[in-house]
Amino acid sequence: MSEDKKYDAIVIGAGVGGLAVATLLAKEGWKVLVIEQQDRPGGRAISMSGSEISDKGLEWYKKMLASQYTYIANSQPDMETVINRRMLDGYTLDIGYHAISANGAGYMLDFEDLIDGLPDVKKHGAFYGNYFQGKLYHDVAGTKIDPELKRIGKETGIRFLSYYSDAYGLSDEDIAKMEKVSFKKWADDKGISKNDILFNHLHCVSTLFSTINDPNDISMGDIFHYFKHAFGPKLMRGVLGYVGGFVENGTGEWSRSVVRKMQGYGGEILYNAKVKNILVEGSRVAGVRVETSEGEKHYAAAKVISNVPAQFTFQLIDPKYFPADWVRKTENMYGYGSYAPYMGLNKLVMPEEEAKMGLKNTCLVPKSEGFDYDVYICWNIQSAVDPSVAPPGKHLYTAYIPLNENEARNKVLVNKVVQRLPEFMEELYPGFKESIDWKLDLVCWKLEGVAKSISQAGSQKVPVKSQYVEGLYFAGDTAKGYGVAMDCAIVSGMICASEITGKDFVK
Numbered sequence: 001m002s003e004d005k006k007y008d009a010i011v012i013g014a015g016v017g018g019l020a021v022a023t024l025l026a027k028e029g030w031k032v033l034v035i036e037q038q039d040r041p042g043g044r045a046i047s048m049s050g051s052e053i054s055d056k057g058l059e060w061y062k063k064m065l066a067s068q069y070t071y072i073a074n075s076q077p078d079m080e081t082v083i084n085r086r087m088l089d090g091y092t093l094d095i096g097y098h099a100i101s102a103n104g105a106g107y108m109l110d111f112e113d114l115i116d117g118l119p120d121v122k123k124h125g126a127f128y129g130n131y132f133q134g135k136l137y138h139d140v141a142g143t144k145i146d147p148e149l150k151r152i153g154k155e156t157g158i159r160f161l162s163y164y165s166d167a168y169g170l171s172d173e174d175i176a177k178m179e180k181v182s183f184k185k186w187a188d189d190k191g192i193s194k195n196d197i198l199f200n201h202l203h204c205v206s207t208l209f210s211t212i213n214d215p216n217d218i219s220m221g222d223i224f225h226y227f228k229h230a231f232g233p234k235l236m237r238g239v240l241g242y243v244g245g246f247v248e249n250g251t252g253e254w255s256r257s258v259v260r261k262m263q264g265y266g267g268e269i270l271y272n273a274k275v276k277n278i279l280v281e282g283s284r285v286a287g288v289r290v291e292t293s294e295g296e297k298h299y300a301a302a303k304v305i306s307n308v309p310a311q312f313t314f315q316l317i318d319p320k321y322f323p324a325d326w327v328r329k330t331e332n333m334y335g336y337g338s339y340a341p342y343m344g345l346n347k348l349v350m351p352e353e354e355a356k357m358g359l360k361n362t363c364l365v366p367k368s369e370g371f372d373y374d375v376y377i378c379w380n381i382q383s384a385v386d387p388s389v390a391p392p393g394k395h396l397y398t399a400y401i402p403l404n405e406n407e408a409r410n411k412v413l414v415n416k417v418v419q420r421l422p423e424f425m426e427e428l429y430p431g432f433k434e435s436i437d438w439k440l441d442l443v444c445w446k447l448e449g450v451a452k453s454i455s456q457a458g459s460q461k462v463p464v465k466s467q468y469v470e471g472l473y474f475a476g477d478t479a480k481g482y483g484v485a486m487d488c489a490i491v492s493g494m495i496c497a498s499e500i501t502g503k504d505f506v507k
């Protein structure tokens, strides 16, 4: 065993939440070490090139996916053929669908401002919309509103736009009280549920933000907090123009760029190193015990920040340091998963405008097939927005189809959505099935670490500072944070860095 090397703070995990806190601490002059089990940063927002998958093979790919709670449910053709024929070469794949909220103008931009920007990261914005009864409605983007929705609102007298504007007139205390109010209850109270088109439109947006299919479980307080604090200031700055977008060359580029920034501030990162234990002396953290290819190592620090999903905390630190009911509650916090397929297409059979959009539909497969609620879908032709992710002349289709954790682990239910997807796309765009060169049916059972449901959202999540072990902190999408998944993880890193330094990074 090697000698202890000392740091001011150690971050376990190079997910976007861990990187956010590490970079802010390094910028403040702290001696920081990030320890990551994988060979690259990004965690669930990792990227890899198709040729890397072809070179390293199926077992490597499966292990990489498994480390981020994801498995291959099916493929077309079979995976051996996909790999042996190098069908993924020229594509860039994330773990699954990875759009950035508001094309990075939410908390991601707040963080980037704090570290003086990431000039080497390029983002490509996309407009979003939803299909309802065969008609396409556009999402509100910045100040742009679909004229048809506006007309319906005017004719019916239903103030559906209050979804987008109410948050700005509410105090933070009032918004916190709404954490336990569902989107459905809120929409009922506003009379919005009386109109199918308006309700469906807002339901689509709410699931996009929360990853939860059931409108009775989506926390309205979480959405309002996100609107008020992540979007409000950007509306004033005039930088909020898109609902979503993609990081050029895959979402992992963002994390790679943040690592370079952190290293520029003097921070260090250790890859291929798995933390086995958080070391505690008395009731204070003392450092970590790490497994590396060179054997076991100890690193000392008075502050340790866990970026590992909070449910797995007790694999790293003995539960005896915490009250039993806190351990039980934390272990039982539930996330949300997703069927997140990729398809390589040889032609586009939809109108160009629709190929460039994120398109949502509240019912890919109905609840009656055995699901908790109707299964929603949002799909994009990612390469129509960012051509860098597909080879010339080819196209990359990606979709996000929320499933709760149990559904995502249930092979029978997963098979139903896998079988349904090509049929659904064919019904929308005849000729779609013929355009498929290959299809990878990835399923993640923890897209969202803690679902932003009425029983778990916002202040109900794990606090960034442990009340029970001195020097222990949490950052990531399972710790206190708000809004869309990556943004939620990033802002939790900002909240955590504020708590550690006493400097307010989340003004």
Ligand SMILES: Cc1cc2nc3c(=O)[nH]c(=O)nc-3n(C[C@H](O)[C@H](O)[C@H](O)COP(=O)(O)OP(=O)(O)OC[C@H]3O[C@@H](n4cnc5c(N)ncnc54)[C@H](O)[C@@H]3O)c2cc1C
Residues within 6 Å of the ligand: 012, 013, 014, 015, 016, 017, 018, 035, 036, 037, 038, 041, 042, 043, 044, 045, 067, 068, 070, 095, 096, 097, 098, 099, 100, 101, 273, 274, 275, 276, 307, 308, 309, 338, 340, 400, 444, 446, 447, 448, 449, 475, 476, 477, 478, 484, 485, 486, 487, 489
């Ligand atoms: C299929 C899929 C689709 C998604 N789509 C979107 C989307 O469209 N938009 C969006 O905003 N978000 C999306 N997300 C969610 C988003 O990726 C996550 O919310 C976010 O990346 C979580 O970041 P984090 O920092 O909380 O944790 P993680 O990314 O889980 O980071 C934790 C890190 O810790 C490392 N680690 C774990 N244990 C150890 C250990 N013992 N020692 C060392 N290292 C360890 C892991 O390897 C990982 O790098 C998606 C996720 C998935 C899986």
